[in-house]
Amino acid sequence: MVSRVESAAGTRRALLDxxxxxxxEGGVEAVTLREVGARAGVSRGAxxxxxxxxxxxxxxxxxxxxxxxxxxxxVLRASSELSAPEKLRTALTGLIAIxxxxxxxxxxxxxQPSGDPxxxxxxxxxxxxEFLAIVAELxxxxxxxxxxxxxxxxxxxxxxxxxxxxxxxxxxxxxxEQIVEMLVGMVAxxxxx
Numbered sequence: 001m002v003s004r005v006e007s008a009a010g011t012r013r014a015l016l017d018x019x020x021x022x023x024x025e026g027g028v029e030a031v032t033l034r035e036v037g038a039r040a041g042v043s044r045g046a047x048x049x050x051x052x053x054x055x056x057x058x059x060x061x062x063x064x065x066x067x068x069x070x071x072x073x074x075v076l077r078a079s080s081e082l083s084a085p086e087k088l089r090t091a092l093t094g095l096i097a098i099x100x101x102x103x104x105x106x107x108x109x110x111x112q113p114s115g116d117p118x119x120x121x122x123x124x125x126x127x128x129x130e131f132l133a134i135v136a137e138l139x140x141x142x143x144x145x146x147x148x149x150x151x152x153x154x155x156x157x158x159x160x161x162x163x164x165x166x167x168x169x170x171x172x173x174x175x176x177e178q179i180v181e182m183l184v185g186m187v188a189x190x191x192x193x
Contacts, residue, residue, distance in 0.1 A: 095156075
């Protein structure tokens, strides 16, 4: 027999999954609590018992996305099989891959939620801390934030330009992967002994 808590958790998960699918299909505008409930196969009132409004639901989706990124970067950082430049390259290309494969989610992740942003800020902050630890392996603690900001803003820009069709081999004579290689090479050249 399924307990009430398990049932509520299952409903919440179904709502989040349905909302993520809608987001992927049509962006933030496609996500309505009514449509999320219909896609999840729950009663009309069920979404409102789990989320105060659409913004709360979108905040939960962004938080989960940042949690996944944080988990992936944490595993990457702890890897003893990869060098610091390889870890950095993998982290950056992983972020760009989200922009390529899930552009609506990518935009949501980098949008300040209008509701309670604390969960998103915590999740993104943990991801950032893991990323900065990788950067610090190359340039040291003192310069990690400065180089980390350069790398993150560059990856964000690369993903945005690529998704919008403005970053093409024909136009710029380079690819996202080549830009990442250049960035990693520039940072690795600043490596502390």
